[in-house]
Amino acid sequence: MTDSRGALDGVRVLDCSDPKGHFAGKLLAGLGADVIKIEPPGGDIGRRTGPFLDDQPGPERSLYWWHYAAGKRSVALDLHAEDGIELFLQLAERADVVLETWQPGRGRPLDPVALADHLPQLVVLSLTPFGQTGPWRDFAWSDAVGLALGGPMGSCGYDSIPAAPPIRPTEHHASHIAGYFAATGVCAALYERQQSGLGQHLDVSMHECMGFTIESSAPWALYERHPLIRQAGRHAGPQPTEPWQYPTADGRLINIFGMPRSEASWLALVAFIQSKGMGANLSDLELLDGRKRQLGLSQPTVKMMLADIAEFIAAHDAEEIYAGAQAAGAAWSIVRTPDECLADEHWRARGFFVEIEHEEQERTVTFPGAPYVLSETPWSHGRRAPLLGEHTAEIVCGELGLSSEELGALVAAGVAQ
Amino acid sequence: MTEPEPAAQPPLAGVRVVDFTWIVAGPTCTRLLGDLGAEVIRVENEQTLDSIRFGRPHPGGFDPPNSSAMFNWLDRSKRSITVNARHPDGLDLIKRLIRVSDVVVENYSSRVFESWGLSYDEQRDENPQIIYTSLSGFGHSGPQRDYSTWGPTAQALSGLTAMSGLPDAPEPAGWGYSYLDHMAGFTAAAAIVAALHHRRETGQGQWIDLSQVETGMALTGPATLDFTVNGRRYRDTGNPPGNRAVWPQAVPHNTYPTAGHDNWIMISCTSDAEWEAFCAVSDHPHWRSDARFATLPSRLRHQDELDELIGAWTAGQDGRALMRRLQDADVPSGVVQNGVDLVVHDPQMQAREWTVAREHPVIGEHLTDGLQLRFSRTPAHRDRPGPVLGEANSYVFGELLRLSGERIAELTANGALG
DSSP, X not given: OOSSOOTTXXXXXXXXXXXXXXXXXXXXXXXXXXXXXXXXXXXXXXGGOSOBGGGOOOTTOBHHHHHHSTTOEEEEBOTTSHHXXXXXXXXXXXXXXXXXXXXTTSOOSSOHHHHHHHSTXXXXXXXXXXXXXXXXXXXXXXXXXXXXXXXGGGGOSOSXXXXXXXXXXXXXXXXXXXXXXXXXXXXXXXXXXXXXXXXXXXXXXXHHHHHTSSTTHHHHHHHHOOOOBOXXXXXXXXXXXXXXXXXXXXXXXXXXXXXXXXHHHHHHHHHHHHTTTOOGGGGOGGGGSGGGGOTTSOOHHHHHHHHHHHHHHHTSOHHHXXXXXHHTTOOOEEOOOHHHHTTOHHHHXXXXXXXXXXXXXXXXXXXXXXXXXXXXXXXXXXXXXXXXXXXXHHHHTTTTOOOHHHHHHHHHTTSBO | OOOOOOOOOOTTTTOEEEEOOOTTHHHHHHHHHHHTTOEEEEEEOTTSOOGGGGOSOOTTOSOTTSOOXXXXXXXXXXXXXXXXXXXXXXXXXXXXXXXXXXXXXXXXXXXXXXXXTOOHHHHHHHOTTOXXXXXXXXXXXXXXXXXXXXXXXXXXXXXXTTTSSOTTOSSOOOOSSOHHHHHHHHHHHHHHHHHHHHHHHHOOOEEEEEEHHHHHHTTOXXXXXXXXXXXXXXXXGTXXXXXXXXXXXXXXXXXXXXXXXXXXXXXXOOSHXXXXXXHHXXXXXXXXXXXXXXXXXXXXXXXXXXXXXXXXXXXXXXHHHHHHHHHHTTOXXXXXXXXXXXXXXXHHHHHTTOOEEEEETTTEEEEEOXXXXXXXXXXXXOOSOSOOTTTXXXXXXXXXXXXXXXXXXXXXXXXSBO
């Protein structure tokens, strides 16, 4: 524990979310809120989501859970049992925020709007696939279905492979996108509450969040009803553009993201390539004109330029190309896998990766850390993900005053764990 | 009938943001803050305009700086002033504006603000409670702080590009747009509103230093842990997996072709119950009793065969009718929609009025898109179109900073304004 405070210090969140809200809850925990994960006595579904420690499933072995539940506390309560919902409502009276992902029309334990009416100081955020209203609100959903219907997937895919389908980027991105909106919405409602003293209900449709996360597809659709062409490793566009991903000598890929815009940077890049004895055509005077380097216009100068660049990249190793191009001011990059990121000294120097103690396993685990560096209220990764029901007694007995016998009876009845 | 309550202010009413952002990442952040009710003042300069002001499409004809649909989409809910930060008088005006503001946001390369004399310390001299947000590729510290990114650069470096694609393809598909421009912008917005909350509690401002690549690496948790805990590198198991599931495991989980050109439906059965429901509603109920597909482990082993069978069944069917049929049976499924589908063919978006018509002084009537955060008591808004260049000059320099008309003319003549 550090003694610095978080931006949401003193804010308590009851997090009743399933995977749709796991990232939202993690963001709030990282900002310093006391996030209490309310999970069913059998354990949250995230505990059954891999990958697993040593590939062996188990409620305390999910690396997905380790990542998304870190810094939260766990209270296991069955919200579909009368005694469970009663305890939940008592907890809600002491909380600032309830985050829930129950789809309307799918047997949710309570109505979030009624909850917000019942407790006017409470911020209740409903994060659901399509929102509280509309013809699709009850649709059966998965993260991939969300990305398909929501727009992001429609822009991702291949021009280089005939008849390839649109591609869904992996790793729960519908929940990532919506998680940021949920966290921002909670913070904005809390900020407003500091002045008004009042909470409210927020209806967040993940589908609508994704609709704002498709970049230029949006204006082309809103203004011109013009769909874009999917292209590998670069922007979908109204017309085809030249490729950006080129293989290196050591079997990796460099993404060249277009060309330097300034003449100084272009000349520095040419000097770097020619210092390796390649790129003779890059001295062509026509290429001094930035417009003659502009991709996407099928220009002969660009064809010649890219041929030289591809040849240079194919003859060198990725790290050398990356360092040289960046030093010249070109925003080129290596296409890395997540494991390759850990070796980069820059992220180590910034302290991005953090070591967290997992005492049950008698080991320290390296996690990706803060998405932002706040100077006065640093991101807190918090303790390792909670064990199932680890804080049930602490909160139900310690705060709500149940005796251990009463809790024991609830556990025996399967209402708590 | 009771009297209607006076319309509530949006949640960030009274917050003033000095917005030095450009391209996509920073403007994504400040659009969200503007929608939430903050007064966002874009600081622009006629000599170095945001290239998005030239970005296509230009629905009424190419007439920059005020004709771009891309700009109007991304920069709505903001005001615009024109001032030159590299002119001493211009810098002085910017500092005076910072004195009466709450938040400063910029997404330049990491040394630009320092070179203007607007480091965090210098901003704090003007306003000790300022919340300064710098959004750059690599952050403002570390050995590579001078490296630069665009969205695709950051996506490649963070691992996200490699995690999207067909197995065995010569290259990943990656993201067909600057996903991390949006996500870095959202990260900044969440951090800024949290910092405002902290400041209202304590009076303390702060510096939020964002690295776009870090916002991407923060989205790779399980894959990173599979390496740091299990020692498994991402490509060891044949990744990327196309449209098949990684975790949670699910089969079938893929895109399948439907009638027409380049139309696809995503079907993902995340449990045996959903698989059984899928078989029952398909025209092939015997799939359920086929030993190859009886359990998740067997379906995983026979995924190629199953995908082929399902694809042969979906091909030629109307995608939306098929989605309705599957959804009626509670099978997670959805057609792959592009932007045009969201605007034109999506009954859910229409029912919730995701698009509404608004007026722009140059572009005219146009559609603007959704409010993602629907507050019951303090609604966000989307009524202010992208600002015409310099439209707020007299408001900001005259009303807020109380310069006389004469002084404004002088500063315009000497190049500080404009």
